[in-house]
Amino acid sequence: MDKIEATSVNRKSDIISSAIEVFAEVGYFRATTAQVAERASISQPYVFRFFATKEALLLAALEASWNRVIESFRKVMETTPPEWLETKLVQEYVNIQAMYQNEMLLQMQAQTIREDAIRQTMRNAYKEIRDMVLAAFRDAGIENAEERAMLFLARGVLCNVAVAINLPELMEG
Numbered sequence: 001m002d003k004i005e006a007t008s009v010n011r012k013s014d015i016i017s018s019a020i021e022v023f024a025e026v027g028y029f030r031a032t033t034a035q036v037a038e039r040a041s042i043s044q045p046y047v048f049r050f051f052a053t054k055e056a057l058l059l060a061a062l063e064a065s066w067n068r069v070i071e072s073f074r075k076v077m078e079t080t081p082p083e084w085l086e087t088k089l090v091q092e093y094v095n096i097q098a099m100y101q102n103e104m105l106l107q108m109q110a111q112t113i114r115e116d117a118i119r120q121t122m123r124n125a126y127k128e129i130r131d132m133v134l135a136a137f138r139d140a141g142i143e144n145a146e147e148r149a150m151l152f153l154a155r156g157v158l159c160n161v162a163v164a165i166n167l168p169e170l171m172e173g
Helices: 003-026 033-040 044-050 054-079 082-099 101-110 116-139 145-164
Strands: none
Touching (some): 003 033, 003 044, 003 054, 003 101, 033 054, 054 116, 082 101, 082 116, 082 145, 101 116, 101 145
16 A cells, blocks of 8 residues: 555544544534534545545444444454353443443444434444354353343443443443
């Protein structure tokens, strides 16, 4: 990759990061590409160089946020003994929430957006995480793997709600 390509990739990443922040702060429907451009310290037309629409930008932001969760979970699954797997995955998700709260808020918002492409992205991401957690639980010999995987996902969603409404008591226990 030459210097121009590297700069272009970095700018695209900056735009996605700025979009995550803006969407999380003001909501997808109220956010504008001008706000994203301002946050990224670039011109609005430069945003459109990478993303034809605000929806395309949201899809890229969602993909980035879900990829973070998926890659983090993969690392835990590769390095954790079976008896600690569930506990370590929960800890990892709590860490992700603390470090990337805007990404979690973005994912929560996206669950309510009725656009087909966004709904499909959300379905695919939840399915991928469910499938990988279920397979890991089965491989680890966790009893009632299907139920434990479902409870793990439910706990993650509940933790997102707790963070979004600032009610940490929902995460206790």
